[in-house]
Structures are given as C-alpha cells and as structure tokens.
Amino acid sequence: MKALIITAVIDLLLGLSNGFPRRAVYENESSLVLVHVIYRHGDRNPDETSLYPTNPYYAESNYYPYGYGQLTNEGKLREYEIGTKLRQRYNTFLGRVWNTSVLEVRSTDYNRTKMSAELMAAGLWPPSCINLWNPILSWQPIPYYYEKAQNDKELSPWNACNNFNNLVDEFVETPEIARYMADRYNETMQILSERTGLEITLLKAFLLYFGFAIQEELGLPLEDWVSSIYPEPLHSLTIDFYYIQTNTTILKKIISGYLLKKILSDTEIQIDGANPQGRKMFLYSGHETNIAALLLSLDVYKLADVPGYGSFILVEVHKIDEVHGIKLFYQDYSTENPQALKLPGCDEFCPFHQFSSLVQDILPESDEECLGASKE
Structure with a gap:
C-alpha cells in the first residue's frame, strides 16, 4: 500500500513536469x-510536383x-504543440498511462504525415512514471501504422481509387461546370x-497553388508574373477544386466515405464493448484534403480557405442520459477553441444511430465504388 502511494505521488510530480496539465479544461469530458x-x-517544404522547372527555387538544394x-522545424513544433493542447482538453479522459490498447495512430504514406503522427503522439502522451524509460527524456515511443498509398482507401483515396480522378474529370467536363x-x-x-x-490541368493548377504558398511562407521571393494569378484567382480555384x-x-463516398465508414464502425464496436479494453482515441495523420473533404461531404462547414497546417476535426463519442451520440468540432485556429459543428438534420449532440442514418448515403457499400464498378 505504501509503495502504491509513493508511486502515485512520484507519478503526479513527474507528470506535472512532463507536460500533464494540472486539471481538465474541457467541461464535457x-x-x-x-x-x-x-x-x-x-x-x-514544397513537393517537386508543386514547382515548375523554370522557378528560381526549383532545385531541392533550396530546401536543405x-x-x-518534408516537415520544417516550425511544422514539427506545431504538431507537438497540438498534441499538448489535445492532452489539456482530454487529460482526465485519457489518463496518464499509455499502452497499445488506449490509442491507435494511423498515417498516410508520406514522411511528413508519419513524422506528424510521431510528434502529435509525443505531445499528447508524455511518459508517466510507469512509462518512463529515460529520466532525462520526456518522451516515449508510440507506434503508428500506415497503408501503402495505392491501398489506402480511408486516407489516400485519390491514390487508391482509380475511379476517383476519372469521375472528377467527368464532372468538370459537364457543360455547366x-x-x-x-x-x-x-x-x-x-x-x-x-x-x-507545363501542361496545366485543374489538378496541376491546384498543386502549383501550394508551391507558391509554401515558397512565400519560406521567405523565397516569387517571380513578378505570379502576382497576376496568386493569391487570387488561384486561391479561389483551389477552394473550388475541393467543392468539385x-x-x-x-x-x-470515395473521398470521405471510406474514412467515415471506419470511424462509425470503430465507434459502434466501442459502444458494443468489443474494442480493446481501455481504447480512448484514434488519431489520423493526414492532409488538408482529408479535412476539406470530410467537412464538405458532411455539409457541416462552408469552406472559404485551405485548411491550415495542424487543423483538425474532432469526432467525439459521448454517452449522455444513457444515449450514445456524436459531437463534431473543427479547429482552424480562427478561434481559441475548436468550433462545434452541426450535422444537417440533427443537434450538436447527435444520437449515434441518427447520425449513422443521416450519413448513410455517402458510405460506400464495398470496394466497388473505389474500383470503378459503381457510378451515380
């Protein structure tokens, strides 16, 4: 008994110094x-595909x-700090002791998202006393997993689903659009x-927007002619592309449905008590397209800007008056706290079965939607 008390006290003191907040800051925890x-x-840094060969800053040596x-140091710090903010929000709910049952972390098959997964997890879960393996390092290794891009329907459907780009092209070619x-x-x-x-397609113009934006962020001057198309109207084209x-x-169904289907499946398993005992959180390290597509597919947010670095969507599962339901939040850093979102046809707290019913139309039935056997 004495040993347990001593361990608890050490854990408390160590936790405070290692990044655990003193109290919960989220009233609905x-x-x-x-x-x-x-x-x-x-x-x-920019991808090579978002640059043009005659750009004075085209060479990779400019991004040494x-x-x-790849992530910049600013990007690394941002992701780590977001992890600490989520720890503050969910401190009591998550608890201090990490194990493989508590958290599942998934990334896309890009270095920048894999590193962001590691950084987010580091900020979210500093080692408690029992997890501490190095007394001078407030960090513990937390595993993540990923699918190869060509197989990742949930987070990289534009790579995994051959049908997707064809359907986008078909839609863009309709007379009105x-x-x-x-x-x-x-x-x-x-x-x-x-x-x-370059041969300029809608997708290429979309990619070039990010090249210009990142070059500007890095303090690398844009050529004079770029001001005629950037930020506008190229920014508006980029936003229109998300809507398209x-x-x-x-x-x-393709760009958001597979991810949403997994989220709902994992939620139902949790409600039924079949998830690993103690499961608290799923982390998905992705891209701005994942954020934009999910917001627009659910029709919960009018997108007017590219989701910024570190922006996130929270899908919270609550049990209120014996009813399991979902609350949605979006953090784009226009406000201090994440904004509550409301699914059309439901309240901010949406009972799980009602939520599932309302989004049923955008959930794929099988892999056929991805592979091209189904068109609507």
Whole structure:
C-alpha cells in the first residue's frame, strides 16, 4: 500500500513536469466514450510536383537540409504543440498511462504525415512514471501504422481509387461546370501554361497553388508574373477544386466515405464493448484534403480557405442520459477553441444511430465504388 502511494505521488510530480496539465479544461469530458482526431500535418517544404522547372527555387538544394515535401522545424513544433493542447482538453479522459490498447495512430504514406503522427503522439502522451524509460527524456515511443498509398482507401483515396480522378474529370467536363470554370479560370490557366511551360490541368493548377504558398511562407521571393494569378484567382480555384471533389454522392463516398465508414464502425464496436479494453482515441495523420473533404461531404462547414497546417476535426463519442451520440468540432485556429459543428438534420449532440442514418448515403457499400464498378 505504501509503495502504491509513493508511486502515485512520484507519478503526479513527474507528470506535472512532463507536460500533464494540472486539471481538465474541457467541461464535457465526463461523458466522453471515444475520440477520433483527423488532422493535417505540420508546415512543410514544397513537393517537386508543386514547382515548375523554370522557378528560381526549383532545385531541392533550396530546401536543405530536409528536401522536397518534408516537415520544417516550425511544422514539427506545431504538431507537438497540438498534441499538448489535445492532452489539456482530454487529460482526465485519457489518463496518464499509455499502452497499445488506449490509442491507435494511423498515417498516410508520406514522411511528413508519419513524422506528424510521431510528434502529435509525443505531445499528447508524455511518459508517466510507469512509462518512463529515460529520466532525462520526456518522451516515449508510440507506434503508428500506415497503408501503402495505392491501398489506402480511408486516407489516400485519390491514390487508391482509380475511379476517383476519372469521375472528377467527368464532372468538370459537364457543360455547366465547364462553363463556370472556363469563365473564372481560363486566363489563369493560360498564364500558368505560358509562364511555367507545363501542361496545366485543374489538378496541376491546384498543386502549383501550394508551391507558391509554401515558397512565400519560406521567405523565397516569387517571380513578378505570379502576382497576376496568386493569391487570387488561384486561391479561389483551389477552394473550388475541393467543392468539385465532393460534388456528387459517389465522389463523397470515395473521398470521405471510406474514412467515415471506419470511424462509425470503430465507434459502434466501442459502444458494443468489443474494442480493446481501455481504447480512448484514434488519431489520423493526414492532409488538408482529408479535412476539406470530410467537412464538405458532411455539409457541416462552408469552406472559404485551405485548411491550415495542424487543423483538425474532432469526432467525439459521448454517452449522455444513457444515449450514445456524436459531437463534431473543427479547429482552424480562427478561434481559441475548436468550433462545434452541426450535422444537417440533427443537434450538436447527435444520437449515434441518427447520425449513422443521416450519413448513410455517402458510405460506400464495398470496394466497388473505389474500383470503378459503381457510378451515380
């Protein structure tokens, strides 16, 4: 008994110094059953595909020491700090002791998201006394897993589902959308083509937007001609592209439906008591497209900007008055705390079975939607 008391005291003191908050800061913690967190990676260098060959900063040496597409130090710090903020929000619910049953961490098959998964977990779960393996290092290794991009329907459906890009192209070519895009962006596309020497598709223009944005973030001057198309109208084209990717039921099923289906399945398993004992959280380390697509597919947020680095969606499962239900939140850092969202047809606390029924139309029935056997 004395040993247990001593251990508890040491754990308390060590926890306070290692990043555990002194008290809970989330008033709804007591009703929590499970939390799903879908978040964007941290600040990064540009991908080679988002640059053009005549760009003075095209060479990878400009992004030393990490290279194309990799997290910057600012991005690493951002992801770690988000983990600490989530620890503050869910401190009592999560508890201090980590084990493999408590947390599942999944990433896409990119270095920047894998590192973001590690950093988020480090901020979220500093070692308690029993987890401590190095007295001078407030960190513990926490495993994550990923699927190869070509197999990852949940987090990389644009890579895994051959049908997706074809369906996007078909939608863009419909007369109404083709006229809309031509009226708004033909001049932009022409300027990009002439100045970059590249064949400019809607996807390529979308990628180039991120190249310009990241180059600007890194303090690398943009060429003078870029001001004619960036930030506007290229920013508006980028936002329109998110809406295009979620404009039909089948597109929603592919780009968000597989992830949403997993979230609902894991939630139902938790409610039924079949998850590993003590499961508290699922972390998904992804991209801004994952965030934008889920918000738009659920019709819970009017997207006017690219989801920023470290933005996240919380899918909280609560049990209130013996009813299991879902609360949705989005953190884009326009406010201090995550914004509560409301699924159309439901309240902010949406009973689980009602939530499932309301989103049923955008849940894929099988892999056929991904593989191209189903069109709507």
